Amino acid sequence: MSAEILKVSGLATSYGKIEALKGVDLRVESGKVTCLLGPNGAGKTTLMMTIAGILQARRGSILLEGKQLVGLSPANIVTQGVALVPENRLVFPQMSVRENLLAGAYQRNDKVGIAGDIERMYTRFPRLRERSEQLAGTLSGGEQQMLAVARALMSRPRLLLMDEPSLGLAPMVVADIFRIISELNRDGTSIFLVEQNAHMALQVAHHFYLMEQGKVTFDGTPGELAEDEVIQRAYLGTSRRSDP
Amino acid sequence: MDYLDFIDTIQSIADGVLFGATYALLGIGFTLIFGVMHKINLSYAAASIGAAYASLLILAGFKVPPAFVFVLSALCGGVIGGLVYWIGFKFIPLNNPLATLMSTLGLLLLIDEIVVHTTQGVPLAYPVLFSDVIIPAGPFNLRGDLIFVFMLGCICMVLLLLLIYRTRLGIATRAVSQQPVASALCGISTTRVNILTFVITGVLGGIAGAMIGAAIGMLSPLLALPLTVKGLIVCVIGGLGSIPGAILAGLLVGGLENLFQFWRGVSERDLYIMLLLFIFLVFRPGGLFATAPGRD
Secondary structure, X not given: OOOEEEEEXXXXXXEOOEEEEEEEEEEEEOOOEEEEEOXXXXXXXXXXXXXXXXXXXXXXXXXXXXXXXXXXXXXXXXXXXXXXXXXXXXXXOOOEHHHHHHHXXXXXOOHHHHHHHHHHHHHHOHHHHHOXXXXXXXXXXXXXXXXXXXXXXXXXXXXXXXXXXXOOOOHHHHHHHHHHHHHHHHOOOEEEEEOOOHHHHHHHOOEEEEEEOOEEEEEEOHHHHHHOHHHHHHHHOOOOOOOO | OOHHHHHHHHHHHHHHHHHHHHHHHHHHHHXXXXXXXXXXXXXXXHHHHHHHHHHHHHHHHOOOOOOHHHHHHHHHHHHHHHHHHHHHOOOOXXXXXHHHHHHHHHHHHHHHHHHHHHHOOOOEEOOOOOOOOEEEEOOEEEEHHHHHHHHHHXXXXXXXXXXXXXXXXXHXXXXXXXXXXXXXXXXXXXXXXXXXXHHHHHHHHHHHHHHHHHHHOEEOHHHHHHHHHHHHHHHHHHOOOOHHHHHHHHHHHXXXXXXXXXXXXXXXXXXXXXXXXXXXXXXXXXXXXXXXXXXX
């Protein structure tokens, strides 16, 4: 057992009377990519939003290297070193690419460091450099996803949460995104990824969880995942295709 | 139309445009709060007049030069803006669209009543600056007091635009207005941005109130309601949430209002402004600067 950066236990979150998370337990290992699979409406986004502090947990705990995150404000959680790349990207459409990145660094005060990090983002995502002064709303879906990732990285997170980064993107762009995920991970960022594209996730993730109706129903390694018959049928297709 | 009529027509438009700077500031106030919170603050114009009244009271109590009235009004406006947030928004469920409409309508009436009771409803003279200056421009004469009001309005707008587009606070404000969830994820505190928006628009409103007082030479509680309507018209014509739109629409409404007053008299002029609003609502409901929707 290696060290865990995030430990979620007994977590419950509700929308009014509807309980979306019914006691979720999982852990994200430090320096690894952990992937959460699950059908629509399983509560994956709710879990991400609860960890990020946008939604309030009703019960349970979220520990970031032992520190309780439940009850902290979203801003406070960002300063603790957690950043979420939200579902549907949610870039600031009427702000330039550069301003989006600056907004991502809102919690920081080191002007020089921020400028350096923007430069680093431009090196990692060359398209963003080209579009630096363009309004984010005019970018393509893939470019917006890159921007959303770069914006999250601007807070220098230790744990990066990503909610369906491949949603609605062309296969080539999806491959790009996953290449970036493994690069980020190699550079030392722990990643907790929500994904429906199990084929792609299998290539980067070290550990898998499956969530259904607000509960974790599978917990295992990529090998165990690939062997699980139910998951195979639901997420990988009954016959194994050779192309990803 | 003979030459003199033509000159008078242009003159009245020019006077109106100069006075329109006050409408522009009021429109910006409405539009900024709408942009950030997606709420209409109906008490805004009344609060602006209230700030101008408060500055008169302070001016009467202390011996300070009349020019200070603008600074005082701005400060009072900021304080009242913060109070409006505290009373009308902080404890009100924001997901109910009607709740804050009601609370700010209540605040409009409350501020109006406070003004009526402290002044017995009697209009008060407001210090007018540069009223004896007339700047001749060809066949036209530009009134010094209106020029002063206009310049002051322009300075405020430039400072505001710099604040919104060139500072960290501006980025936070725009982030919250464009994508509240993502801004929270960036660590921007929505509540803090909301409060600051109310204080900043309050300062603008205080200056607008003082400008209105200085332009017409007096303050009356009867100003609050028509100014509320004008401010709302300006921000609808400009496009809800658009600052450049509010500026342009303010000057446009100011100019046209004075033109209609010159042509048809004071009793009919607002009729035509309403008609203008109607035309916009039918043919260009997004206003002059309808913001382009993002891809998502």
